[in-house]
Amino acid sequence: MQRWKINLSVLWLGCFLVSAGMTMITPFLSLYLQEDLGVEGEHNIALWAGLIFASNFITSFFFQPLWGKLSDRYGRKMMLLRSGFGMSIVMVLMGFAAAPWQLLLLRMLNGVISGYIPAAVSLVSASTPKERMGFALGTVQSGSIAGTILGPLLGGLMADHFGYRPIFYITGGLLFLASTLSWIMVKEKFDKKAAALSAKTSMLGNLKKLMRIPQLPALFSVTFLIQFAMLSPMALIPLFVARLHGTSEDLAFWSGFVSAATGLSNMIAAPLLGKLSDRIGSFRILVICLLGAGIMFVPQAFASSVPELLVYRFLLGCFIGGLTPTVNSLIRRYTPDSSVSQAFGFNSSSLALGNMIGPITGGALSGLIGIEGIFIVSAASLLLTSLWTYRSLRRAGMGAEGRTG
CATH class of the missing domain: 1.20.1250.20 (MFS general substrate transporter like domains)
Structure with missing residues (x-):
């Protein structure tokens, strides 16, 4: 199999697992807060759920430009692995949360280190022949969409069978697997010297x-x-x-x-x-x-x-x-x-x-x-x-x- 096809296959799986992992908690977040973390009252549950759900995006909003700059300087694969392994650890830690503020802080940390999908898209675009670019980018994007669609459904099914906390451990393990596959199988041609000499833009x-x-x-x-x-x-x-x-x-x-x-x-x-x-x-x-x-x-x-x-x-x-x-x-x-x-x-x-x-x-x-x-x-x-x-x-x-x- 050609190198760009191997990259595409592995990164499709990675984007699917990352998107699914980020959305698996949607169906049971309010229930998790109520039954496992002791939050009482519909308004309090809704307020905590809204804050926890949004916190990932708050920190991501501020840190994504930084990771983009570092990606241009040190390579996309490095940013891919940083995000993938980091999120797998944070996801497991969410399963040990004993209070809503702990889950909130972990979701914020997850937003800080996120960036797997943008790095994957960038890496695919850099390694794919121009005549196959549309197919490759469409394929990797389909992995993200499929994960977003199936994540809540899988999360709901697993919550009914295993409870809420084990889902965080399962998701963290899957993210770790996807990151390991990316580390071993994804290859990138990146000229660090040329990147260091490139003009800095404001x-x-x-x-x-x-x-x-x-x-x-x-x-x-x-x-x-x-x-x-x-x-x-x-x-x-x-x-x-x-x-x-x-x-x-x-x-x-x-x-x-x-x-x-x-x-x-x-x-x-x-x-x-x-x-x-x-x-x-x-x-x-x-x-x-x-x-x-x-x-x-x-x-x-x-x-x-x-x-x-x-x-x-x-x-x-x-x-x-x-x-x-x-x-x-x-x-x-x-x-x-x-x-x-x-x-x-x-x-x-x-x-x-x-x-x-x-x-x-x-x-x-x-x-x-x-x-x-x-x-x-x-x-x-x-x-x-x-x-x-x-x-x-x-x-x-x-x-x-x-x-x-």
Whole structure:
């Protein structure tokens, strides 16, 4: 097998395990806080769950640029192994947490050392022949998506059979295995001398340059608002499922199933909406999907059973599938070739910011307006974002793209 294919196969597995490991706790985090860590009261549980879920993104937001710089200087494989082995250790330690603040600190530490997937994507792009680049990057990305989809479902199944704490040990062991395989089997050609001599660029200077392109500030803001609306109710869904389910039997499984449904429809819809955007324009798809996602949050607040909620979450994912890909497509279209990586980097920061603020806001507001109210807030956020996106991006000159396709 050619070297780039070996790298791709191993890193696909690694991205799958990392994404699955990061999302396995979603179905039972609230239950883990309540039953194992002694947190009482729905509002307190929701607040702690929101903080713990978001903490990983908070530290990741600040440290990802640092790891990116070190990757350019010392090599992508070194950053890959640093992140993989580090996260495997932290994940095992989470299973020994005796209080919610300990789990919070460990999630923050996990965010500090994270970065396996960006390093894997960068390494694949550097080792793959140009004529196979699209296939390789699409394949490694599919590993991440598959892990995100199956992680909550696997976490729910294992929680029902093994309890909550063993899942952290299992996940840590799988991450250690993936990192070991990467260490032994992945090869990288990296010229450290050339990297040391390369010109140092200022991130602030590049940011100022990109912000002068009128479409980009709007697109960065849209990314933040999308993630804020999507993540606000995420940590609260297990509590909502528990209320609808009415029994503890298979509760973690149903929580995982509800979480996985959105990811499954997202994965199915994304390529179909991508093809449609080539015909009618990314701008139109972005606005339509924002409207559709906002509308699909409303019936979730009034769901009376788990199967009903499952249907609404699946339909929501159909619209979500058109959001991030179209934003990325538009960013690529309006960014100079010399600054594409920087633009996507700043867009990733916007995404992380939405990931961290959304759950915290959802947890804080849940005591005032309830879980159902958070669904309505998310719906209003996306609907207002669709209106603001239409007006701001048309004003920036993107309307013509939407008309001509």
